[in-house]
Amino acid sequence: MKTPKNTETRAWRGEIxxxxxxxxxxxxxxxxxxxxxxxxxxxxxxAPCKQVYVPARAFCERCFGELD
Ligand SMILES: [Zn+2]
Structure with a gap:
């Protein structure tokens, strides 16, 4: 669908x-x-943050330390 002015476009219906x-x-x-x-x-x-993540994570979201 082509619109005459792109500043008027707010939403369109369709599938992607x-x-x-x-x-x-x-x-x-x-x-x-x-x-x-x-x-x-x-x-x-x-250990430094005394935080346990379940499910397991690769990095601590508080200190960004690597976890194993
Ligand atoms: Zn941490």
Whole structure:
């Protein structure tokens, strides 16, 4: 659809075909693999922040330290 002035366009109806692939990431991979293979919920701990993340994460969101 063509509009005469782009400053008048606020919204339009229609469909946009999209395809996506979700990746769990490094921490998510550990979490989902343990859940599937052993039925366990696993997390990671950041000792300096005394914070546990479930599901497991690769980095602490408070101090950005690497977690394992
Ligand atoms: Zn931390």
């Amino acid at each position: 075909p999209l395809e996506s692939l979700y990746t769990a990431g490094l921490g998510g991979e550990i979490f989902f693999r343990a859940l599937k293979e052993r039925g366990e919920l696993v997390g990671t701990r950041c």
